[in-house]
Amino acid sequence: MNNSYWDDYNRRIYEQEHMQVSLEHRGFRCGYNEEMVSLRFKILEKYCRGKRVADLGCGTGSYLIPLAKITKEIVGVDFSRNMLNTLQTKLNNQPHNSIQIYHENIKNISLETASFDVVYSIATLYYVSDVGKVVLEMNRILKKGGIAIFELGNLWSLNTIITRKAPTGVKSFHVSLGRMYKIIKQAKFRILKHRAFQLLPMQSGPIYLLPLVSSKWKIIMSKKIKERMLDEIMSSSFLFKHLAFRHLFVCQKEETT
Numbered sequence: 001m002n003n004s005y006w007d008d009y010n011r012r013i014y015e016q017e018h019m020q021v022s023l024e025h026r027g028f029r030c031g032y033n034e035e036m037v038s039l040r041f042k043i044l045e046k047y048c049r050g051k052r053v054a055d056l057g058c059g060t061g062s063y064l065i066p067l068a069k070i071t072k073e074i075v076g077v078d079f080s081r082n083m084l085n086t087l088q089t090k091l092n093n094q095p096h097n098s099i100q101i102y103h104e105n106i107k108n109i110s111l112e113t114a115s116f117d118v119v120y121s122i123a124t125l126y127y128v129s130d131v132g133k134v135v136l137e138m139n140r141i142l143k144k145g146g147i148a149i150f151e152l153g154n155l156w157s158l159n160t161i162i163t164r165k166a167p168t169g170v171k172s173f174h175v176s177l178g179r180m181y182k183i184i185k186q187a188k189f190r191i192l193k194h195r196a197f198q199l200l201p202m203q204s205g206p207i208y209l210l211p212l213v214s215s216k217w218k219i220i221m222s223k224k225i226k227e228r229m230l231d232e233i234m235s236s237s238f239l240f241k242h243l244a245f246r247h248l249f250v251c252q253k254e255e256t257t
């Protein structure tokens with residue numbers, strides 16, 4: 001099955017009504033997800049303030065809407081009409097002048113070359129086949145020196161063993177850490193920050209992995225030591241980096257390209 005088959009397969013799942021509800025950020029008992037949302041916001045706020053920004057895979061706008069208050073202009077791109085309709089409804093209740101929405105595949109965006117200061121993609125690229133294409137598109141639409149913030153999923157992680165598909169049914173496309181570095185290099189990005197998370201899976205899976213998915217582990221891994229969760233400290237260590245699932249990169253487009 002080729003990549004466009006999987007694009008269409010995933011898009012049809014995102015078009016289903018229940019997806020909007022399952023993607024909203026809800027409080028998790030252990031606080032792990034709340035912490036992830038909050039640290040993403042901190043990074044995004046730092047780079048997006050006063051800038052022209054693109055959100056690839058914006059969904060219903062969980063990040064786009066709050067960021068619109070501090071950006072100069074923000075553009076959301078998503079291939080699910082269902083998600084964008086919900087985003088539009090939220091915007092109608094709370095109008096913003098400087099938001100534009102594009103109904104497109106993020107592998108092939110119609111946005112102008114070298115026109116953005118920042119482009120980001122949160123919790124989306126785990127589910128995109130041929131993710132290298134999206135990273136190339138990010139580089140294309142950025143101005144020289146512009147910033148790309150994105151998360152990739154590691155193929156060699158416990159999370160991948162457990163979730164060949166996301167709980168919502170979406171097909172995942174994870175890549176090894178080595179492949180992530182290659183994709184970033186091929187797109188001519190310089191890595192400014194690389195943070196790793198989710199050493200242990202967050203959902204239940206095969207019986208032999210059950211001891212690792214107990215809620216006690218989640219509580220332990222959510223504990224913070226000097227502003228960082230134990231999960232991040234362990235996931236970013238030399239020993240475990242290649243096994244952690246979620247890799248968040250802040251990259252800069254080379255000034256000379």
Ligand SMILES: C[S@@+](CC[C@H](N)C(=O)[O-])C[C@H]1O[C@@H](n2cnc3c(N)ncnc32)[C@H](O)[C@@H]1O
Nearest residue numbers: 014057058059062078079080105106122123124
């Ligand atoms: C898991 S949701 C994340 C939404 C949002 N970034 C957030 O964190 O709340 C993934 C979103 O990416 C969109 N998406 C996935 N693959 C896409 C693609 N190839 N082109 C455009 N949008 C895509 C889906 O429709 C969905 O809205």
